[in-house]
Amino acid sequence: MTCDFTEEIASHWTRAQQSIEAARSLCGAGLFDDAASRAYYAAFHAASAALLAHGLTFKKHGAIIGAVNKQFVHPGRVTIETGKWLSWLFELRSVGDYGEIIHVSEDQARLALSRAQKLIETFRKLFNPGSDISE
Numbered sequence: 001m002t003c004d005f006t007e008e009i010a011s012h013w014t015r016a017q018q019s020i021e022a023a024r025s026l027c028g029a030g031l032f033d034d035a036a037s038r039a040y041y042a043a044f045h046a047a048s049a050a051l052l053a054h055g056l057t058f059k060k061h062g063a064i065i066g067a068v069n070k071q072f073v074h075p076g077r078v079t080i081e082t083g084k085w086l087s088w089l090f091e092l093r094s095v096g097d098y099g100e101i102i103h104v105s106e107d108q109a110r111l112a113l114s115r116a117q118k119l120i121e122t123f124r125k126l127f128n129p130g131s132d133i134s135e
Contacts, residue, residue: 005052009127012049016042016120023113032109033096039109039116040093043086046123053127061090078122085115 019042027035044061047068051058054071058064065086073083092112096104104112 016045036096036104039112040089043119050123050126
């Protein structure tokens with residue numbers, strides 16, 4: 001039995017695009033903690049969309065990261081380095097969201113933006129052929 005996740009995929013894709021735009025704006029405003037958080041969520045939603053396009057759905061962040069490694073990194077569809085970026089973004093988001101005295105630096109926020117954008121592009125390519133998700 002195949003499930004149709006078209007609406008959920010589209011929703012995640014929209015959230016990925018909105019989150020990366022928010023991250024850019026926040027970084028430009030000097031809000032680096034918040035920019036890093038939004039950059040992570042951009043990649044998270046893009047990863048969720050790619051996994052859904054393959055019929056896989058998860059609720060927890062760790063499960064999404066694990067599934068990306070299992071489904072895309074281990075089979076060689078995504079490089080190991082690129083696969084590590086999602087984990088790094090998750091860790092940086094934790095600093096941005098929960099760090100008490102530690103904050104995300106401007107350089108870290110800009111790197112997070114760059115990596116999140118590349119992850120969005122990578123996950124976009126992993127959608128099933130014929131996907132009607134528009135950019």
